[in-house]
Each structure stands twice: as structure tokens, then as C-alpha cells.
Amino acid sequence: MALLENKVAVVTGGAQGIGLEIARAFIREGARVVIGDINKEAGAAAVAELGGDEVARFVHCDVRSTTDVDVMLRAAEESFGPIDVMVNNAGMTRDATMRRMSEQDFDDVIAVHLRGAWNGTRAAAERMRERETGSIINISSISGKVGMLGQTNYSAAKAGIVGLTKAACKEVGFKNVRVNAIQPGYIRTAMTEAMPEAVKEQKKAEIPMGRPGEAVEVANVAVFLASDLSSYMSGTVLEVSGGRHI
Template sequence: MGLLEGRTAVVTGAARGIGLEIARTFIDSGARVVIGDIDDEAGAAAVTELGGEDAARYVNCDVRDGAAIEHLIDVAEEAFGPLGVFVNNAGVTRDATMRTMTEEQFDDIIAIHLKGTWNGTRAAAGRMREHGGGAIVNVSSISGKVGLKGQTNYSAAKAGIIGLTKAAAKEVAFKNVRINAIQPGLIRTAMTLAMPQHVWDEKMAEIPLGRAGEPSEVAQVVLFLASDMSSYMTGTVLEITGGRHI
């Protein structure tokens, strides 16, 4: 049996990239997964790629809207049963130096990453309390640990996710709801591969293991935190960085 055999999982921002790999890993481990995203075409393609509606469903969900998150969970529970795992993965970037960044660029990132994670954590924890427990995994970033140039908005939001994770974990642990976070570093995705070569080389020079991470390596850590293998862990933050910024 897989580590998530028979469990219902929701992953936001999972129409592509790391989120899609997390969904795939969960399904391979026995879960059935509902994807929340705003890209309907990519979401439908993801469901097909993941094995069809017996294994996965897609719901259009803007994580900035708390009611949309509740609807996402409603669909998951109606389709597959009580919510057992929730991953707050949805995110975008709006990079710019602080001098040139607009208020809209700052507000967008805070709303999607930080408020979106709060919406997801709050809604998922509420359902899991009723079911006798569950696991929530929040996706932060190494940017939230060290701060990266051109990302005052993103670094602030990702640092906030860590504080949110720790505070929320203390509130719901007595109901056997565990909340943990991950901080990925340089992961090989379409977005990172589009970086200018000199930026990629600068980041690579900071990594003791000497290579970028793969989405599957992030997904395996999320699987660990979602499963009973991490049953005595809550409020923790796991770095997936190849040793960068240790």
C-alpha cells in the first residue's frame, strides 16, 4: 500500500510545474487528488495526464478568495471523501527592485502567496478538525529565509508563510492536524530555466551539491510531510536547496 492510500488530497497551483509533480507523486502513493488552479486548459490537461477523473479532478480556484477555497474542498470531499491532505502551493512572481516595484506588484504577491496560504490553511484545518486529523504542507521558499534582490514582495510573503505555519500549527495540534512548510531553492522548472544564463550561474555557484533540484525531489519531501512517516512533526520547515544558504 502507498503512503497515502485511500486519502483525499488537494493541491493548489498544480496545473503544471512543482504542483503537478506533487499531485502525481500523491496519486502514485495511493491518494486521489483535486487540483485547484486558475488555468482551465492546463488543469484539464493535468487531469488527463494524471489518469483521468478516477484519480484526479480540476477546480478553477483563485486562492485569494476564501469562498473559492471552501468550494475547492467541497468538490474534493464530494468526489473522493474526507479531506486528509492539503498543499498550499499556488504562486506567481512579480519581480522588480524595490525602487521600481509598484504597489500593485507588491499587493498581488502578498495576496496570492500569504493570504492564499492563510485561506487554504484555515479552510483545510477546519475540515480536518472535524475528521480527526490531517496534514497541511505550505510551500515557502529559500527567498523567505535569506531575502533575494528584486523580490521584496516575494521574500516578504514567503517569510510570512513560515510565521503563519508555526502559529497555525500550535492552534490545531490538539486536534491532530499537522502543519509544516518547505523552502525549495533552485529547482529545475520552465520558469527557472528561462532565467538569463548569468543569473542561473550565480545561483548554481551557491549550491554545495553543485546542481539544481528536480521537481520530483520537492514532491518526495512533500509526500513525507503529508504521510504518517512525519507523524510527530508539526510547525517545522524543511529546506530543499542542495545546501544553498545553510
């Protein structure tokens, strides 16, 4: 039997990048997936790529909105049934040094990453605790561990997701709802591939394994946390970084 046979999962920011790869891995392991994203065109394309409405659905969702998140989860329940797995992955970057960063750029990144993860965690946990089962996976970043130049907003948000994960796990663990986080390092995506070669080489030099990670390598860890293989893990933060910043 596949690791996620008959499971229902929701992945925010799932229309592209790491989120789409997580959705793809979940479906490969037998799950049905609802993608929440603000990009309707990319969302529709993702559903078609993943196999159509039998296994995937797209719901427009701005994770900053509690209403949008609730609508997304209700749509998942109506389409496929009770939610077993929630992946809070939606994100954005607005990089700049503190001296040049606007208040709006700080607020937007905190809102999408941290408030978005809190909205998703809270709404999913409310449903999961009633059934006394469920796995919530929050996507943090190695930036939330070490802090990155030009990313005071992003690093703060990703560090906050770690705190959210640990606190939430203590609130819902007695109901057999698990909350864990993943901290990806330098992962090969469309965004990182657009970086200057010198920057990419500098990042690779910091990685003991000597290469960037692939999105599927993050997705495989998400499958592990979503499945019963991690049944006694909650409040953990798993680094997928090739050994960078250990």
C-alpha cells in the same frame, strides 16, 4: 501498501510546475488529488496526464477568494471524500527593485502567496479538526529565509508563510492536525530554465551539491509530510535546497 493509500489531497497551483509534480507523486503513492488552479486549460491537461477523473479532478480556484477555496474543498469532498492533505502551493512572481515595484505588484504577490496559504490553511484545518486528523503543507521558499534582490514582495510573502505555518500548528495540533512548510531552493522548472545562463550558473555556484534541484525532489518531501512517516512533525520548515543558504 503505498504511503498515501486512500488519502484525499488538494493541491493549489497544481496544474503545472512543482504543484503538478506533487500531485503526480501523491497519486503514485495511492492518493486521489484535486487540483485547484486559475488556468483551466492547464488544469484539464493535468488531470488527463495524471490518469483522469478516477484519480484526479480540476477545480477552478483563485486562492485569494475564500469562496473559491471553500468551493474547491467541497468539490474535493464530493468527488473523493474527506480531505486528508492540503498543499498550499499556488504562487506568482512580480519581481522588481523596491524603487520600481508598484504597490499593485506588491499587493498581488502577498495576496496570492500569503493570503492564499492562509485561506487554504484555515479552510482545511476547520474540516480536519472535526475528524482529528490531517496534514497541511505550505510551500514557502528559500527566498523567505534569506531575502532575494528584487523580491521584497515574494520574500516577504514566503517568510510570512513560515510564520503562518508555525502559528497555525499551535492552534490545531491538539486536534492531531499537522502544519508544516517546505522551502525549495533553486529548482529546475519552466520558469527557472528561462533564466539567462549566467544567472543559472551563479545560482549553481552557491549550491554545495552543485546542481539545481528537480521538482520531484520537492514532491518527495511533500509525500513524506503528507504521510504517517512524519506523524510527530508539526511546525517544521524543511529546506530542499542542496545546501544553499544554510
